[in-house]
Amino acid sequence: MKKSLLKVFTAFVTALTAVSAMSLTVFAEGEEQQMATAGGSMGGMLISMGLVLVVMYFLFMRPQKKKEKETKSMQENVQIGDEIVTYGGMVGIVVRKGEDNVVIETGGEKNKIRIKTWAISENTTAKEKAAAEEKAAKKARMTPAKEKEESEDKK
Numbered sequence: 563m564k565k566s567l568l569k570v571f572t573a574f575v576t577a578l579t580a581v582s583a584m585s586l587t588v589f590a591e592g593e594e595q596q597m598a599t600a601g602g603s604m605g606g607m608l609i610s611m612g613l614v615l616v617v618m619y620f621l622f623m624r625p626q627k628k629k630e631k632e633t634k635s636m637q638e639n640v641q642i643g644d645e646i647v648t649y650g651g652m653v654g655i656v657v658r659k660g661e662d663n664v665v666i667e668t669g670g671e672k673n674k675i676r677i678k679t680w681a682i683s684e685n686t687t688a689k690e691k692a693a694a695e696e697k698a699a700k701k702a703r704m705t706p707a708k709e710k711e712e713s714e715d716k717k
Contacts, residue, residue, distance in 0.1 A: 636688065637679045640664060644687040648677055
């Protein structure tokens with residue numbers, strides 16, 4: 563989906579560049595008319611640049627902020643007993659939670675490591691719960707005919 567949005571964005575920028583280039587070309591006879599036309603083309607160029615910035619905001623900055631917000635929410639909602647993965651790749655189970663750090667138990671020898679909450683990249687327990695709930699909701703929405711059809715496909 564990002565690739566298609568990027569293609570649309572590049573086509574949009576190319577079209578805006580062409581419009582800006584056309585608006586900068588001035589075909590006027592007198593100096594006064596030339597100055598008035600040049601001023602108008604600058605306004606068009608500013609408007610097109612503004613449109614490019616708005617499109618860039620909606621394509622790049624807004625989704626990034628949304629993802630950061632979701633990550634921060636996940637990090638703050640980690641519970642004791644959750645299995646987490648850190649940005650460094652360590653996997654462990656949360657045994658104690660502080661204000662800005664957590665203690666995880668990792669490895670076969672039950673080593674305890676204290677890490678900062680910002681270092682948590684994934685909460686696998688929460689992901690598994692969400693996937694199970696989604697599967698249950700999907701199954702609840704299915705009609706009996708579709709259920710029968712799906713069970714036959716599995717055989």
